Amino acid sequence: MQYLILTLAAMIVLLPENGWADIVVIVNPDSSIVKLSRRQIIDIYMGRNPGLESGQKIQPLDQPINSAVRAEFYRKLTGKPVSAINAYWARLLFTGRAFPPLLVEDNKAMLNTVLKNPNTVGYLESQYLTERVKVVYKLEKNE
Amino acid sequence: MNNQLHLHVTRIVTLSAILFAMIASTTFLFYTHTVQKNIMEKSIEQLFIAVESTAEIAAYLSNEELALEVVESLSKNDIVSSVVFTNTSDLEITSDHKISDPGGVLFFPLYNPFDAFEQVGGIQIQPNQQLLNQYVRSSALEQVFILLALILVVAALVLTLMRRVLTTPIQSIAANLHKIKPGEAGQLVCPSGHENNEIGNLVTDINKLLTSVCTTIDQERKLRNHVENMEKHFRLIFERASAGIFLLDNNFYLTSSNRAFQKIAGIMEKERRENKKNIYLPDLFFDPNAVQDLLRDILKTSRQIACDLRLGGTISGEERWLHCLFSTVQGSQEETMIEGLVIDVTERTFQMERILFESEHDPLTQLFNRRAGMQLLNIMMTAARKNNDLLVLMLIDLDGFKEVNDNFGHDAGDTVLVEIANRMQATIRKEDILIRMGGDEFIIAFTVKSFNRDEIDQFVNKLQNRFRTEIRLDNDQCVTMGSSIGISIYPSDGDNIETLIANADSAMYQSKRKGKNCASYYLAA
Numbered sequence: 001m002q003y004l005i006l007t008l009a010a011m012i013v014l015l016p017e018n019g020w021a022d023i024v025v026i027v028n029p030d031s032s033i034v035k036l037s038r039r040q041i042i043d044i045y046m047g048r049n050p051g052l053e054s055g056q057k058i059q060p061l062d063q064p065i066n067s068a069v070r071a072e073f074y075r076k077l078t079g080k081p082v083s084a085i086n087a088y089w090a091r092l093l094f095t096g097r098a099f100p101p102l103l104v105e106d107n108k109a110m111l112n113t114v115l116k117n118p119n120t121v122g123y124l125e126s127q128y129l130t131e132r133v134k135v136v137y138k139l140e141k142n143e
Numbered sequence: 144m145n146n147q148l149h150l151h152v153t154r155i156v157t158l159s160a161i162l163f164a165m166i167a168s169t170t171f172l173f174y175t176h177t178v179q180k181n182i183m184e185k186s187i188e189q190l191f192i193a194v195e196s197t198a199e200i201a202a203y204l205s206n207e208e209l210a211l212e213v214v215e216s217l218s219k220n221d222i223v224s225s226v227v228f229t230n231t232s233d234l235e236i237t238s239d240h241k242i243s244d245p246g247g248v249l250f251f252p253l254y255n256p257f258d259a260f261e262q263v264g265g266i267q268i269q270p271n272q273q274l275l276n277q278y279v280r281s282s283a284l285e286q287v288f289i290l291l292a293l294i295l296v297v298a299a300l301v302l303t304l305m306r307r308v309l310t311t312p313i314q315s316i317a318a319n320l321h322k323i324k325p326g327e328a329g330q331l332v333c334p335s336g337h338e339n340n341e342i343g344n345l346v347t348d349i350n351k352l353l354t355s356v357c358t359t360i361d362q363e364r365k366l367r368n369h370v371e372n373m374e375k376h377f378r379l380i381f382e383r384a385s386a387g388i389f390l391l392d393n394n395f396y397l398t399s400s401n402r403a404f405q406k407i408a409g410i411m412e413k414e415r416r417e418n419k420k421n422i423y424l425p426d427l428f429f430d431p432n433a434v435q436d437l438l439r440d441i442l443k444t445s446r447q448i449a450c451d452l453r454l455g456g457t458i459s460g461e462e463r464w465l466h467c468l469f470s471t472v473q474g475s476q477e478e479t480m481i482e483g484l485v486i487d488v489t490e491r492t493f494q495m496e497r498i499l500f501e502s503e504h505d506p507l508t509q510l511f512n513r514r515a516g517m518q519l520l521n522i523m524m525t526a527a528r529k530n531n532d533l534l535v536l537m538l539i540d541l542d543g544f545k546e547v548n549d550n551f552g553h554d555a556g557d558t559v560l561v562e563i564a565n566r567m568q569a570t571i572r573k574e575d576i577l578i579r580m581g582g583d584e585f586i587i588a589f590t591v592k593s594f595n596r597d598e599i600d601q602f603v604n605k606l607q608n609r610f611r612t613e614i615r616l617d618n619d620q621c622v623t624m625g626s627s628i629g630i631s632i633y634p635s636d637g638d639n640i641e642t643l644i645a646n647a648d649s650a651m652y653q654s655k656r657k658g659k660n661c662a663s664y665y666l667a668a
Contacts, residue, residue, distance in 0.1 A: 042257045048204050078257045088256070091200065095208040 022126040023073050025137035026111075028118040032056070036121075036136040042078060044121055046088070047098045060101035061113055061122035069107070073123050076139040148313065149305035157298040164290040172283045179278045183222050183270045184249060190220055191251045191266065202230035202253040202264030210236045217268060224271040230264030242269050312342050320349065328357050387465075387485040389424075393478055395438050397422040407465065407487045408454065424483075429453040438469070441481060445471045451488060464492040505579045507557055508564035516578030520588055520640045523576060524633060532590040534633035535599060536640075538647035539567075539606075542625035542659040544583035555616045563624060566609045570602075586644070594632065603628060603662045625660035627651050636665045 025041055027033050032054050036044075043050040045060045052058070063070040071082040078085070092098035104110045107128040114122045114133055121136075129135065191198075194213045201209035210228045217226045218238040225243075228236040230253065242248060249268045255261035312334035323329035330353065333346040381388055387404025389397055400410075408427050425431040425438065434452060441448055447470040454463035468484040503515035511519060520536075527534045541563065548556040560583065567577055567585065575589040587606075591598070606626070613621040629651025637643040650665035657663065 039258065046203070046257065080257070088200065091197065092204070092206065092209070095206055097206055097208060098204060 022141045023069065023076060023123055023139040024126050024129055024135045025121060025123045025139070026114050026129070026133040027121055027136050028114055029132060029134050030118045031134065033058075033121075033134070033136055038077065038137065041121075041137055045074075045077070045101055047092065047100065056119060059117065059120045061110055061120050062101035062103050063107070063110065063123070064103060064105065067106075069123075069125055073139065147310055149302055149310040152305050153298055153302040156301045157294060160294040160297060164287070164294055167290060168283060168287045171286050172279065175282045175286075176275075176279045179275055179282065180270070183275055186220075186222055187249055187268050187270055188251075190217060190223070191268065195251075195253075196256065198228065198266055199253045199256045199263070201228070202234075203255055203257075205230055205232040205234045207234060207236065210234060213266070214238050217266070221274060222271050223268055224273075225269045227267040228264070229267075231262070234264075242267065244269070244272075247272065309342075312337050316342070316346060316349070323353065325356060325360060329353060385486075387483075387487075389483050389485075390472070391424055391438070391481040391483065392474075393442060393480065395424045395435065395481070397424055398480070404485060407485060427455055429455050431455075438481060441469050441471060442479060445479075451492065462489065462492075463487070464489050466491075508561055508579050510564050510568070510577050510579040510585070513578065513580050516576065516580070516586060517640065519576050519578070520586075523588060523590060524640055527590045527633060528638075530590075532592060533594055534588060534590050534643070536631050536633070536643045536647050537587045537603070537662075538580075538629045538631075538644065538651045539585040539587065540627045540651055540655070541583040541610075542627055542655075544624065547622055547624075551616055551618070551620065551622070555618075555622075558616055559614055559622065559624060562614045563610065566612075567606065570606050570609060586647075599630065600662075603630075607660065607662075627654040627659050628662035629654060629665065630662060631665040 025036060033052070036050075040050040040052070044058055045062075050058065063073065065086070074080065074082050074085045089098075089100045092100075102113075104113050104122070107124040110122045110124050111128060111130060111133065114120050123139075126138075194216055197209060198213040200206065201213055210230075214226045214228050214236045215238070217223055218240070223238075225240040226238040227242060228234070247270060249270065251266045251268065252262050253264040253266065255263050315334055316331055319331050323331075330350050331346050333343050337343050337346075381401050384401060384403050387401060387407045389400035389404045392398050400408075404410075410422065410427075425434040428434045430453070437448065437450070440446070447468070449466070449468045451464055451466050454465060464487075465485045466488040469481055472480050472482045474480040503511055505512045524534055526532070541559075544556065544559065547559055560579075564577075564579065564585075567587065571577055571587055572589065575587060578586040578588075580586055607628075610624050610626050613623050615621050629647040629649065631637060631643045631646040631650060633643055636646045646665040650663045653663040654661045
């Protein structure tokens with residue numbers, strides 16, 4: 001029994017922090033976008049025109065298909081499991097008119113891609129955040 | 144018997160069932176329509192649910208291809224006639240078949256797949272009305288057919304059952320009842336299987352009634368026979384009675400009478416029949432007024448009266464006398480009638496008269512005998528006393544009668560007496576009294592207003608002259624008779640008959656002493 005309690009305590013302490021961190025939505029520093037609403041972020045990531053004032057076209061960037069951060073992102077954003085999001089895109093794919101977000105390799109690649117392209121929107125775990133990018137929305141850890 | 148019960152009931156049941164079926168079918172038509180419409184709408188809703196998420200995505204993204212796919216997949220169903228897809232970005236996809244009638248169109252809103260509160264579009268689906276109608280019609284027809292079949296079966300069943308359970312037994316009962324004549328002993332037989340139901344009760348009750356009717360009619364018949372017999376007897380008594388029987392109304396007209404009365408009263412049958420009402424009873428009698436008064440008296444006093452009355456007519460010259468018994472009876476209409484019973488007593492009356500005559504008269508001379516003579520003299524004296532008249536009494540004794548008797552025999556004496564009596568009878572007046580006192584002694588009495596000796600002498604002379612005429616006897620011999628007469632007069636010679644006779648007797652002896660064949664007045668000593 002004591003062993004069980006100790007094991008649980010150790011697990012809590014030793015668990016990797018990334019699953020539990022905040023996720024931030026970022027844009028290029030040169031982007032005109034200052035702030036995005038959750039709705040706008042959903043529209044952007046789900047392939048719908050977010051109806052921004054500038055009217056510019058925005059390219060969303062996605063973390064790897066099976067990454068924990070991606071699952072966490074969509075869960076926190078839409079309240080749906082990542083499998084539902086995958087099915088959503090699978091359904092749309094054959095129409096030929098819809099394009100899912102571009103995939104990047106990891107948080108670092110995400111950061112770099114956003115930094116290189118001013119019309120992109122990405123997301124990453126807050127510990128990978130640098131001051132070179134603009135945070136336009138923050139998905140809280142406990143959300 | 145055209146309108147047989149089972150046909151009648153079957154007709155009613157069938158017509159009612161058809162009416163009910165029509166109402167039920169109409170109601171069912173509406174009901175089926177509603178039900179089928181609901182089913183169709185439910186199906187459409189389920190169809191929509193199947194494509195809902197795709198449609199939502201199409202609306203969310205304004206994805207035409209996806210929307211088209213949704214519309215097509217919906218319109219492929221035969222229950223859907225047309226589909227319109229719209230979204231907030233003015234995308235509109237319509238099926239080949241346009242919505243014609245806005246009524247009955249179902250609208251399903253489409254929401255943002257990621258925000259259940261944001262409506263991003265909608266789908267209008269029009270159900271296939273024709274198909275619905277077809278469903279409803281066929282369903283209703285099916286129902287009607289089932290109902291009709293049911294009605295036919297029920298009607299046939301009712302017909303058969305009614306016939307077997309009700310009509311046939313009732314017909315058999317009615318036929319049997321028809322055969323039974325009133326008053327004949329006959330009983331109905333209950334159709335088998337119905338002993339314990341209403342038909343059985345009916346048969347039992349009818350049988351009771353039949354029995355009681357039979358008994359009543361039988362009693363009635365016996366009573367009638369009895370009454371008829373009695374009537375016959377009474378009629379016989381009435382018709383054949385030797386006594387005459389009749390009934391009078393209160394005006395004394397004959398209302399009915401028997402043959403005996405008609406015969407006695409001398410009413411011809413024919414006459415009676417022709418003028419039945421017009422025979423007035425008092426007219427039949429010798430003294431109609433007296434009879435009328437008598438009848439009035441009976442009517443007034445209700446007394447029963449028996450009397451002898453003389454009939455009006457005579458038969459072969461003879462007087463006819465009836466002994467009548469009258470009494471009142473109450474007629475049928477509160478009127479008092481008189482019934483009468485009469486016996487022809489003509490024979491009897493004559494017999495009675497003869498007896499009376501014989502008791503009062505001397506059988507030989509037919510003159511009053513001493514006893515009756517005394518009564519008559521007393522009556523005459525009473526009348527004379529009352530009227531202040533004189534009564535002349537003559538005592539007559541024949542002279543030499545004893546010699547006739549002795550010489551010629553008693554028969555000759557009798558002949559002389561009869562002849563003398565006849566001569567005296569011829570001499571006196573009708574109201575005078577002539578008595579044979581006994582032997583050869585007679586009395587003549589009469590009343591006069593005043594004493595007149597000449598008249599009396601004249602009478603005596605006449606009498607004695609007649610005596611002096613020869614009397615022829617049977618043996619052709621002749622005799623002449625003298626007479627000694629004594630006369631006494633009331634009131635001077637006595638105020639009673641006995642005294643007068645005694646005094647006349649002494650006067651008569653005086654005449655005998657004088658030398659016979661003369662008359663002497665009594666002279667008081």
